[in-house]
Amino acid sequence: MPLKIRAVVLVLAVIAGALSFAHLHDLAQAAGQTGWKAWAYPVSVDLLLVCVLHRLRADRSVTAWFWFLIALVASLGANIATAGVLDLEHVPAWLRILVAGWPALAFLGGTLLVHSPNPTADPAPAPPATTPAPDIDPEPAPTTEPEPLAPAEPEPESLAPAEPVPALPQAPAPALPPALVDHARKVADDHRTRTGSAIDTATLRARLGIPEDLAGAIVAQLA
Template sequence: MRRLACWLLDTGPVLVLAAIAGAGSFTHIRDTATTHGQTGWMSWAVAVCVDLTCVMAARERQRDKKTGRVRSGVVSWPTLVLAGGIVLSLAANLHQAEPTLWGWLTAATPAGAFLIAVSMLERRTTGPQSSPAPVLAPSPVGVMPSSSVPSSQAPALVPAPGPATQDGQDCEVGPSPALVDYARRVADEHHAKHGRPITRDLLRARLGVSNQLASDLLRTLRTASESA
């Protein structure tokens, strides 16, 4: 309950601003479309297309940052689409304005506030990306990393020793305790900073491990948390 209240206090004003400003910008775009022959449901469709194009482009920019996609030109395609949506939105708002300085400023306010709210939500979603922890070479079972390795690096990716088989060899039953402890510290740090549990992809990027090992680590952490 406390987490929900904190989320509402932190994100609620931005969402309310986005809704109100989006409605104002939507109205100006719809009226402009109606004035220029797009009557009936078509005027609503034009307004929806312009506003949702800006939201979609902002989301694509977020996805590109998360996946580390490298743009091929001066600007990425989502950025170009977002700029086009901004121009169309402002043009429609200014078209409905009284031809004075204050008329243009007041008419452009809903579109500007909507775009600012979208950019704020985009900024919160992306956030700073931590560089992945270096991957150390596997060590023999039960052997800890050399003391020359900095303590800030992830522990060696060593499976925990399990029951011995008939030929005397240990069975691999999961990640090493040292790696589990390191993953727990990373997960706790992420939860304290962002207020939500870490995902498998973020844990994999932070530790520099495979998807399967990241899933096993998350499963181990959740099991330990439930049994605590």
């Protein structure tokens, strides 16, 4: 809706609301409701009407339509009564009774509209049943003739046994100085006392700072 149309509708709603409010106030005051009570009647009628309209947007039940008619008759009847149909100087007794009983009626209607359960949403439609597609036998795979086996390659002739390689002469074991052997024996005994196992070549080499072959020869002699 364009902005100008909204402004026109807003002005129209304000004017109509003000006139209806004034007519309800005049009727309540003529029926014996003075002071703030005369001003509260228009508020109760208009609020009940707004509450019913809000309820009708979500629930178009018989109860909602019933209270809509009650609020509409109360608002429309008050506006018509102030147009000279009734003598506001001598209000009949039945109108005084209606005006006096309106607060209880409006409170009852608003309470019922607020506390009535909301309509349950329609269940989602079940998806249409799909009929299973008929089983279609797959096309037979084309038969292929087996390829002819390749002729076996002739086994290679057995190779003649290789001639044994003469063993290289072993290097003579390094000479072990007696003093070094005695010192290594003390280190090995200390290692066995602390760890419970015999010393190995790497540990002895690290402890004495000697070459690996010399440490291996000493470990072999101490074993």
